[in-house]
Amino acid sequence: MDKDKLQDRIDGYLSGKGSPEARREFEEEISRDEDLSRELDDTKLAVAALELAEDRALKSRLQDLEARLAHEGAPNTEVSGVSTPKPEAKVIGMNRRKGWLRLVAYAAALLLLLAAGWWAIAQPAGFDAQQLAMDSFTPYQNIVTGTVRGDNDSSAEAAAFAEYDAGNYVAAAEQLSALPASAKYDFYLGQSLLAQQKYAEAQAVFSSVMGDPDFPLAQEAAYYNALARLGTGAADEARNALVEISDTDGHPMQDEAKALLTKM
Incomplete structure (x- = not known):
């Protein structure tokens, strides 16, 4: 069957279209056809990843909006159309005024010296790559559980993701490694290895997964691959990968890549 037509059938099934009989026939076909079952699982994974990305984008926009509203909502002492009485100006003698000016000048000079010293201290010659990798790492949400068909695989999958x-x-990591070969299991295996700071092993797993053009989380894998590279100490390679991600409009990990680059 043409791949586009097959995808249309899968999309229709997932969206609840079709008569009960047609849906039962399709489910029976899925149970007999491993390739069709795999396509269905990949589509479910892609939909879940898209929903997660949209949720994260919405959360980011809401946080930005909240910050702007908080800034714009700062108390304003002037009310439109109402003249607010101003305190009478105090007359300060010339000698006292000169004394205050000298004090202000001394304070300003001291602040400049302190700021310069702090700036010098805050500019490290380098950074701890492993620490930065872990500080920037948040395990990707489990969006897989329940997509595998077959009692044995389902039980093993449920245990691994639990x-x-x-x-x-x-x-x-141990249980994911024992599951049937699959890019989605490898993706979470890489997550588990990265969480254990096994950077080289995680990088090897993510490199394989991100090269699969049909895997819905390939772009996310590229970001975590960059984190793993950073953890191994390959900061230049990690930076190059992060720059590429940050320059890709619509990349699901674009904001994370930009934020990490400012710390490198």
Whole structure:
């Protein structure tokens, strides 16, 4: 069957279209056809990833809006159309005024010296690549559970992702490695390895996953691959990868890449 037509059938099924009989027939076909089942799982994963990206983008926009509103909502002492009485100006003697000016000048000079010293201290000759990698790492949300068909695979998958969701990354990595070969399992295996600071192993996994053009989370894998590279100490390689991500409009990890680049 033509791939576009097959995708249309999958999209229709996931959107609830079709008669009950047609849907049952399609489900029976899925149970017999491993390739069709895989396509269905990949589509579910892509939809979940898109929804997650949209949620994150919406949260970011709301935070920006909240910050602007807070700034614009700062108290204004002047009310339109109402003249607010101003305190009478105090007359300060010339000698006292000169004394205050000297004090202000001394304070300003001191602040300049302190600012210059702080700026010099705050400019490190380098940065701790591993620490920055971990500070920038947040395990990707589990959007896979429930997509695998077959009782045995489902049970094994559920157990692996239960460990992942609980933050038991050693057990999660072990159980994910035992699941059937799949880019989506490898993606979360890389997450589990990165959480354990096994940077080289995680980088190897993400490199493989991000090269799969049909994998819905390939772009996300590229960002985590950059984090893993940073953790191994390959800061220049990581920076180049992050620049590419930050320059790609619509990339789901564009904001994260830009934020990380400011710290490198």
